[in-house]
Amino acid sequence: MRAMIIDDSRAMRSILRRIVAGLDFETSEAEHGQAALDQLRAGVVPDVCLVDWNMPVMDGYTFITEVRANPAWRDITLMMVTTEGEQRQIVRALAAGAHEYVIKPFTPDAIVDKLSLLGLVPA
Amino acid sequence: MTVVVSAGVPETEDVLAITEDVWTALLGDDATLVPRDVPPRSSFDADAWSAATTISGGWQGVVTIELGEAAARRLTTRMLALAADGEATDSDVADAVGELVNMVGGNVKGLLPGPSTLSLPAVAAGRAAFSRDTVLACRVDLAWQDGPVRVSVHVPQEGPR
Numbered sequence: 001m002r003a004m005i006i007d008d009s010r011a012m013r014s015i016l017r018r019i020v021a022g023l024d025f026e027t028s029e030a031e032h033g034q035a036a037l038d039q040l041r042a043g044v045v046p047d048v049c050l051v052d053w054n055m056p057v058m059d060g061y062t063f064i065t066e067v068r069a070n071p072a073w074r075d076i077t078l079m080m081v082t083t084e085g086e087q088r089q090i091v092r093a094l095a096a097g098a099h100e101y102v103i104k105p106f107t108p109d110a111i112v113d114k115l116s117l118l119g120l121v122p123a
Numbered sequence: 124m125t126v127v128v129s130a131g132v133p134e135t136e137d138v139l140a141i142t143e144d145v146w147t148a149l150l151g152d153d154a155t156l157v158p159r160d161v162p163p164r165s166s167f168d169a170d171a172w173s174a175a176t177t178i179s180g181g182w183q184g185v186v187t188i189e190l191g192e193a194a195a196r197r198l199t200t201r202m203l204a205l206a207a208d209g210e211a212t213d214s215d216v217a218d219a220v221g222e223l224v225n226m227v228g229g230n231v232k233g234l235l236p237g238p239s240t241l242s243l244p245a246v247a248a249g250r251a252a253f254s255r256d257t258v259l260a261c262r263v264d265l266a267w268q269d270g271p272v273r274v275s276v277h278v279p280q281e282g283p284r
Contacts, residue, residue, distance in 0.1 A: 008243070009222035010215070011202035015149075018204060054225065054241055083229020086237050104226045105148030 001120060002026045002046040006036045006063065007081070008055040012104075016050050016081065019108045023121050032056055033063030040073060047075075048120055050111075051098070053082035053089070061093060068097035077118050081106070131182065133234050133276055135261040141230040142263060142274050145223065150201055159271060161264040167273055171195075174220045174246040175253035176228035180239030184260065185277040186228035187253050188220065194270025195220055217246040227274060253277065 003025040005016045013029050020027055028044055030036035032055040049067070051060040058066075060080060067073045079100040080093050090101050100114045115121045146154040167173070172195040175187045190198065199211040199219040211219075221244035232241050245252045257277035265272040 009218055009225070011199065011219040011222050014203045054229075054243060056243060083226050083232075083241065085229060085233035086239075088238055104229065105145045107148055 001048070002028070004028045004030060004036060004039065004044070004046040004049045006030045006033060006049055006055070006060065007052040008032055009052075012052070012081075016111070019111050020050070020115075022108075023112065023115065033058030033060060033066070036063055037066055040067070040076075045073065045076065048077040048079060048115070048118070050079050050081045053080060053084040053093070061089075061096060064093060064096045064098050077120065079114060079118070081111070131236060132260045132278065133231055135263055137234060138227075138231060138261055138274055138276060139263045139265075141227055142265070142272075144230070145226045146267065149198070149223075153201070153268070156265040156267050156272065159264040159266045161273075168192075168271055170249060171271070172216060172220045172246065172248050173250065173252040174224035174244050175251075176224050176244045177242040178228065178232045178235065178239050179242070181237040182232070182235035182239050183279055184235075185253050185257055186224060186231050187251075187273075187275045187277065188224045188227060189251075189271075189273040189275075190220060190223075191270040191272075194267050194272060197268060197270070198223070213248065217248070220244075221246045231276060256280065 003020045005013045007013050008031050017027050034057045053060040064078050078098045080098045081102045083104045085103045102114055146156055167189040168191050170192045171189045173189045175185050177185050195216050196211050199216045202219045224244045229241050258280055260276045260278045262275040
């Protein structure tokens with residue numbers, strides 16, 4: 001399995017990388033949505049993207065809408081990992097194509113549980 | 124964590140609960156934050172790191188975090204999983220402290236009338252990362268591993284909208 005971690009914080013990318021690497025995921029990273037899209041277009045296509053919402057250049061919501069607009073990327077699972085906890089925004093992200101939503105701060109178990117629910121790691 | 128907001132300003136105990144949740148998620152067993160008695164109008168340590176994020180929309184205000192230099196570097200070392208003797212750069216610390224205020228600010232925003240948006244964090248070393256042209260709404264002063272930590276919520280002079 002491959003995971004792409006999309007967050008403007010190196011510290012948060014490091015935390016998420018350690019969690020998913022512990023599940024034997026290969027990881028790639030991007031500091032905003034545009035950089036992530038560039039990687040997808042270059043052929044770095046993961047099984048799952050962990051996506052922050054508030055980022056410079058391109059936010060996570062825009063990234064999700066861009067991914068969902070491209071049929072070639074329909075198999076990518078999208079999981080928001082963000083401080084954005086307003087119900088309205090959660091509904092908006094899920095409607096745009098996010099499969100799961102995790103609100104920061106999170107425990108490692110919360111990430112593992114969500115990945116399990118998505119069928120990406122053994123339950 | 125159960126938190127209730129009244130009168131459009133977060134309660135101090137709610138901000139404390141959010142801060143403790145963030146510390147616990149990041150640090151696990153080393154997360155113990157100890158209350159610190161500080162006179163109401165005292166300024167923070169001169170060599171501190173400071174970060175701020177602005178909430179705009181249904182509610183208007185600024186959430187800030189200030190950390191002593193040593194505490195900021197230790198926290199960064201943990202967040203980046205650097206070796207115990209590894210040295211976090213200033214850029215690393217700015218990134219980590221920015222993410223801290225992002226997490227605390229985002230959760231404070233969740234308590235307040237919306238819809239609203241959260242700005243990207245501003246971070247500074249040795250000075251405040253936020254305008255003093257605001258009114259303090261609530262503040263928690265803590266110590267983590269003997270280093271000072273302050274989380275504050277500020278509102279515009281005319282009060283929260």
